[in-house]
Amino acid sequence: MATMATTATMAERGPALEVRDLTTRYGPVTALNTVTVRARPGEITAVLGANGAGKTTLLRTISGLVRGSDGSVLLGERDLTRAPAEAIARAGVAHVPEGRxxxxxxxxxxxxxxxxxxxxxxxxxxxxxxxxxxxxxxxxxxxxxxxxxxxxxxxxxxxxxxxxxxxxEVLLLDEPSLGLAPRIVARIFGILRDLVDRDGLTVLLVEQNARSALSIADAGFVLNLGRVVAAADARTLAADDELRHAYLGF
Known part of the structure; x- marks a missing residue:
């Protein structure tokens, strides 16, 4: 299984958005445990995993809706870790939560x-x-x-x-395919890919539909029980049979 693999293409440019050793708790429950995720500029980075893996909590912590207990969130070189949600939005992080x-x-x-x-x-x-x-x-x-x-x-x-x-500068998307017909999902994902390729938008995409997400993503991170268990370019993740069967459901 490819665990925490990093490709050359992922390392060539500094991240537009970087989450370092982020821990988020809901009372006694640790939803994120020292999570590190990087989204490169002008790329789609998929965050994958089963229900309860911590994907939504990750986006909510980045956008300031939930306060992390440890770790940091950086937009370029700007530290957003303790900023309120309104300031994070003004800085250029747009969060589209699950539920339309x-x-x-x-x-x-x-x-x-x-x-x-x-x-x-x-x-x-x-x-x-x-x-x-x-x-x-x-x-x-x-x-x-x-x-x-x-x-x-x-x-x-x-x-x-x-x-x-x-x-x-960075678009956070939480489960945009949820409840939609496959042709609508393909259309929306196609538009996202065009925005990234044409305009250089940076997208952090949370998806349970791992197959569809990896088909448009440049890189991906896999969460399980609040921890990152794999990180690589999208093709590497999609080709790892053991990883797919264990965590991605296809």
Missing amino acids: GVITELTVEENLRLGDLLGARRADRRYHLADVYDLFPALAERRRREANSLSGGERQMLVIARALLSGP
């Missing part, structure tokens, strides 16, 4: 403008409203409809588009 959390009483465009308000504060923002409508034509067609009228796939597109409008 749109504000259903607002229209599609009103939801998007919430992200646009935060992005307008960033001089180096990459995306404007017209850009996300080009990326997600279904949202453009439904811009004046209330968000509660959208399908599950359209809601996932909406929360990703809203996050892009906030002007992120």
Whole structure:
């Protein structure tokens, strides 16, 4: 089994986002135990593992929704470890949590403008409203409809588009494929891959669907019971039969 393998391509560039020896506890339960994860700039880094492995806790700790008890979180050279969630978002970390959390009483465009308000504060923002409508034509067609009228796939597109409008350097995505039809997952993952390849966006992708995640990722980390048990480029992880059967379910 390939355990904590590191490839040359992963080592060539410094990380856009680095988590060092992070420990997060919920009372007596240790959800993350000295976890180290690095996301290279302009790459998709997948965080994989079964339910309860600590994947969601990792994203919540990075984005400041949960406070880690030990370790550090760095955005480039900027230490975000003790920063509040609002400051982390302003620094350029956009978190799309599991569950497609749109504000259903607002229209599609009103939801998007919430992200646009935060992005307008960033001089180096990459995306404007017209850009996300080009990326997600279904949202453009439904811009004046209330968000509660959208399908599950359209809601996932909406929360990703809203996050892009906030002007992120790093996009954290938690289980974007959950509950969606395979063709919708393929479409959303294809858009993510295009954003990385075309615009240099950095994505940290948490997924239980390991096969799909590794098909678009550049690198990956596997969590089990709050610890990193493997780290390598995506092809190496996908080719490791013992690792796949033990931790990834395919």
